[in-house]
Amino acid sequence: xxxxxxxxxxxxxxxxxxxxxxxxxxxxxxxxxxxxxxxxxxxxxxxxxxxxxxxxxxxxxxxxxxxxxxxxxxxxxxxxxxxxxxxxxxxxxxxxxxxxxxxxxxxxxxxxxxxxxxxxxxxxxxxxxxxxxxxxxxxxxxxxxxxxxxxxxxxxxxxxxxxxxxxxxxxxxxxxxxxxxxxxxxxxxxxxxxxxxxxxxxxxxxxxxxxxxxxxxxxxxxxxxxxxxxxxxxxxxxxxxxxxxxxxxxxxxxxxxxxxxxxxxxxxxxxxxxxxxxxxxxxxxxxxxxxxxxxxxxxxxxxxxxxxxxxxxxxxxxxxxxxxxxxxxxxxxxxxxxxxxxxxxxxxxxxxxxxxxxxxxxxxxxxxxxxxxxxxxxx
Numbered sequence: 001x002x003x004x005x006x007x008x009x010x011x012x013x014x015x016x017x018x019x020x021x022x023x024x025x026x027x028x029x030x031x032x033x034x035x036x037x038x039x040x041x042x043x044x045x046x047x048x049x050x051x052x053x054x055x056x057x058x059x060x061x062x063x064x065x066x067x068x069x070x071x072x073x074x075x076x077x078x079x080x081x082x083x084x085x086x087x088x089x090x091x092x093x094x095x096x097x098x099x100x101x102x103x104x105x106x107x108x109x110x111x112x113x114x115x116x117x118x119x120x121x122x123x124x125x126x127x128x129x130x131x132x133x134x135x136x137x138x139x140x141x142x143x144x145x146x147x148x149x150x151x152x153x154x155x156x157x158x159x160x161x162x163x164x165x166x167x168x169x170x171x172x173x174x175x176x177x178x179x180x181x182x183x184x185x186x187x188x189x190x191x192x193x194x195x196x197x198x199x200x201x202x203x204x205x206x207x208x209x210x211x212x213x214x215x216x217x218x219x220x221x222x223x224x225x226x227x228x229x230x231x232x233x234x235x236x237x238x239x240x241x242x243x244x245x246x247x248x249x250x251x252x253x254x255x256x257x258x259x260x261x262x263x264x265x266x267x268x269x270x271x272x273x274x275x276x277x278x279x280x281x282x283x284x285x286x287x288x289x290x291x292x293x294x295x296x297x298x299x300x301x302x303x304x305x306x307x308x309x310x311x312x313x314x315x316x317x318x319x320x321x322x323x324x325x326x327x328x329x330x331x332x333x334x335x336x337x338x339x340x341x342x343x344x345x346x347x348x349x350x351x352x353x354x355x356x357x358x359x360x361x362x363x364x365x366x367x368x369x370x371x372x373x374x375x376x377x378x379x
Contacts, residue, residue, distance in 0.1 A: 029074040064108035109139035135172035174359035200353040200361030201254025210238040210268030225271040259348035269336040277365040278324040289317040290350035293336040
């Protein structure tokens with residue numbers, strides 16, 4: 001037998017062993033925990049993956065799905081280490097497979113973006129090839145790039161062609177700054193833009209309160225609306241009996257300003273509720289912005305809470321994954337105000353919207369149906 005020939009039986013043993021090494025190394029990276037737990041094994045795993053060469057690039061990328069933020073950082077390090085080592089050694093990387101990975105919208109947005117940026121450094125023409133087709137991509141970053149291209153094209157174009165480009169850009173826009181830019185351009189052209197519907201803001205609520213939150217003691221207290229959501233009920237509140245009343249907002253960004261629309265009750269808390277009609281069982285995100293402490297329930301289940309006051313507020317400040325059922329879904333939010341007297345501590349408000357993980361609005365059945373009717377406006 002030629003001394004350089006590997007028997008088939010031996011080769012069959014080698015391939016599974018290599019695959020096991022890769023799987024074990026990736027598992028080590030995915031197992032990294034807080035306070036440096038597992039980092040020693042992770043460093044060894046990165047070296048193992050680098051030794052496996054380019055064949056390990058795709059397994060590393062696919063492992064991003066379902067991994068923690070810490071694990072993704074280690075996987076990123078592994079990807080970059082493998083790619084750099086292979087290039088320095090003059091070996092060819094599977095660029096076709098990497099490009100296919102970027103195009104696969106079922107894969108992790110962060111992994112797709114990392115791969116795209118790595119390829120882009122070596123093939124700048126990929127931006128013109130890929131980005132125009134990513135206007136509705138699940139990755140917010142790819143969407144942003146596609147929207148920017150359209151905004152730039154529209155700003156360099158005149159008359160109706162520019163309006164068409166802005167309208168197309170709006171269909172994929174999920175970032176506040178870009179939506180504002182597009183909305184202004186369309187409004188200047190005489191076209192109505194429905195920003196609340198574009199973002200999926202919840203504009204109409206029932207609200208009750210104030211209940212006592214003196215010395216910030218009310219946050220853990222289970223007041224009656226948390227026990228039973230009865231919109232016809234009347235309860236003893238902080239300043240006397242309280243009952244549910246309607247409150248709506250006309251703010252383009254869905255801000256319900258309790259302090260201005262009702263009163264800035266210091267050391268108090270309010271409950272607000274609304275019903276969201278879902279066409280089917282579906283996973284969505286409820287995104288909320290508020291400078292106040294808050295709790296969120298969906299269908300009587302406490303989903304999230306944050307006891308922090310006057311940290312500041314912004315659009316999509318909090319992103320809460322939620323599973324909605326087909327039909328009516330009840331949303332209840334508890335908003336707490338403290339007793340600070342500084343000017344920056346007077347805000348008593350919240351904004352909430354329903355969207356997918358990309359940030360594109362998910363509309364309730366009634367609004368979705370209305371949106372299907374032709375109108376001279378852009379959402």
